[in-house]
């Protein structure tokens with residue numbers, strides 16, 4: 001049997017990993033500034049996370065959501081505390097797409113409406129509703145096509161106001177990333193997010209903050225959207241939540257009323273997934289990783305801005321993007337092939353940095369030595 005060939009692959013096999021480094025089968029060391037799509041939040045194989053998962057595995061790994069799984073409440077308590085949303089409720093699933101799928105469904109149940117506003121450059125996942133809200137026709141199958149989703153230009157307050165004026169009473173939800181990830185690290189303006197909040201209040205629509213990539217502390221705020229100083233009604237999250245153990249969740253404001261059977265999942269909220277997510281939050285608190293993400297991000301952005309060949313350096317915390325000019329358009333490949341440094345890309349030719357939130361000075365120096373030797377000799 002062959003693998004279904006949907007991924008272009010680098011010819012690298014990772015045998016083990018530690019912190020911000022991964023090692024191949026010949027023990028060649030790579031600096032990981034991408035964390036496998038922003039997933040590695042507290043560092044590869046963090047000992048606290050590994051030990052807790054091992055201990056839990058020896059006890060019990062899975063039972064369905066038909067019994068009390070105490071770790072779910074422990075996770076809810078800790079997430080409420082660290083995110084500053086103690087009066088929100090938690091629903092657990094397994095991925096980012098599933099988180100958005102459930103958030104959109106809940107918004108529709110809650111408002112009894114069907115229409116959703118999404119934005120150009122947005123990515124929300126590959127399942128039916130999530131992909132229908134994603135601005136990429138190439139991944140929307142005919143069966144996913146719907147007239148229920150309207151795409152508006154990202155950060156365009158006038159377009160948003162006009163659309164609400166015309167059909168605000170039909171809009172179930174607005175779904176937006178705090179910083180667009182796949183779209184190339186595009187930061188939502190503070191006024192734009194505030195306007196979404198105000199219009200959702202005015203028309204009884206639901207503000208869904210897709211925090212799958214930009215959330216869980218990556219920008220220095222627990223949820224990137226909260227930088228705007230207003231709360232969302234539902235926050236969706238996944239990637240960094242389990243540091244590589246699959247888990248997703250939605251954090252739901254108090255006005256939503258739960259009903260038995262309204263949402264459901266087989267695997268969501270398993271013992272192992274909860275233990276992984278609790279361990280991540282414990283490390284975020286203990287190692288002060290929100291502050292680390294903020295400070296290290298500022299340092300990196302300031303230094304990146306000094307290179308004349310890099311355009312539009314952008315982002316916040318450890319979610320950073322920039323566009324190499326044509327003369328150094330092979331920068332990402334050279335970082336990987338000559339300096340063993342993983343970074344991410346975004347169309348048309350942006351580089352994305354999404355390292356572990358525990359990124360240290362040594363790793364930053366190593367990265368900038370490589371950048372200097374490529375860019376200062378170009």
Ligand SMILES: Cc1ncc(COP(=O)(O)O)c(C=O)c1O
Pocket residue numbers: 037095096097098100123124125126177181182210211212213214238239
């Ligand atoms: C902002 C955002 N939302 C949702 C998703 C989908 O997450 P998953 O791949 O876990 O389904 C992604 C994945 O890249 C994402 O970046």
